[in-house]
Amino acid sequence: xxxxxxxxxxxxxxxxxxxxxxxxxEDEAPPPxxxxxxxxxxxxxxxxxxxxxxxxTNVTGRAGYDNQPYFTPDSATFLxxxxxxxxxxxxxxxxxNGTHTQVTFTPESEFSPTxxxxxxxxxxxxxxxxxxxxxxxxAPDQPRWALEAAGVPEPVGYFARNWESGDILYxxxxxxxxxxxxxxxxxxxxxxxxxxxxxxxxxxxTNRFSFxxxxxxxxxxxxxxxxxxxxxxxxxxxxxxxxxxxWAPDGSILQIQGTQLYRWREGMDGWENLTDLADFGLAxxxxxxxxxxxxxxxxxxxxxx
Numbered sequence: 001x002x003x004x005x006x007x008x009x010x011x012x013x014x015x016x017x018x019x020x021x022x023x024x025x026e027d028e029a030p031p032p033x034x035x036x037x038x039x040x041x042x043x044x045x046x047x048x049x050x051x052x053x054x055x056x057t058n059v060t061g062r063a064g065y066d067n068q069p070y071f072t073p074d075s076a077t078f079l080x081x082x083x084x085x086x087x088x089x090x091x092x093x094x095x096x097n098g099t100h101t102q103v104t105f106t107p108e109s110e111f112s113p114t115x116x117x118x119x120x121x122x123x124x125x126x127x128x129x130x131x132x133x134x135x136x137x138x139a140p141d142q143p144r145w146a147l148e149a150a151g152v153p154e155p156v157g158y159f160a161r162n163w164e165s166g167d168i169l170y171x172x173x174x175x176x177x178x179x180x181x182x183x184x185x186x187x188x189x190x191x192x193x194x195x196x197x198x199x200x201x202x203x204x205x206t207n208r209f210s211f212x213x214x215x216x217x218x219x220x221x222x223x224x225x226x227x228x229x230x231x232x233x234x235x236x237x238x239x240x241x242x243x244x245x246x247w248a249p250d251g252s253i254l255q256i257q258g259t260q261l262y263r264w265r266e267g268m269d270g271w272e273n274l275t276d277l278a279d280f281g282l283a284x285x286x287x288x289x290x291x292x293x294x295x296x297x298x299x300x301x302x303x304x305x
Contacts, residue, residue, distance in 0.1 A: 034065030034083045040282065041095065042297045044290070046250050049274060053261070056280035058303060059093055060100075067287065069298035072115050075291040078298055079103065079113035079122065090124060090140075095296070104140050112199065116163045123161055130155035130173060134183075150181045152188055160200040160209055167227050169200045169209040178211045180227055189230065196220055198243035204251060210235065212243045222253065236264050239271050244287045249294040256285045256299070277301065
């Protein structure tokens, strides 16, 4: 979730204090509220290595922020956060038709859209209280606070949700810790501090979560958390500074560093390098999502000029 609003406020204050004529200040364009990012859609073949990716279409292709894609359960569309220059709403991209539809219309920003397995609800990080909210797909104008039963007011940056159990694992926006709570009942369990800003995930086919943790030796690992036993199990260190990653339905993890796409599987000796995204016209990339059927990948990045 972006955190540039305080920076923009500071920039504005410095601009007011800086010398120069009023005309000079009028001629200076304000900085963009959100970074410029696009969403690229790829076909994915998990059985391949050198030819795992194909396609690579820029499906947003506009000036502005298009980020945090999350495929719907039928793999036919994905939800994403899109800005209008001042704030973000949730939009949906229909893969077959190539169309974009606005889902929410609020004055505040929404991030991290996460659909329920039956497709009837969407959870999100909502700036209304910097927490997790949810809405019914047939009533997006009536969002509800998802942590009301838990009674957890802590600001949330990223989260993962097990809709079946009600478990929610979240990364604290200012605390840099991860904790377990619930959408259904009063619950709070502190897991660890020194958590790196990164979206946690529900590991496919399990009730366990994964998160990114910076250890005291400065190594940064993806770790597994079991909400039943409260056990933490290290899985693999990251390949570089980018802490965003995604699980594929076959139990592998995909991650990007620069323009290099890597894959990890349990039992492997480290990460395998699948491809260079520069070959598909990307100058850089950092976020990735895999469709539930495992056939498509959405990558957030910047196109090469």
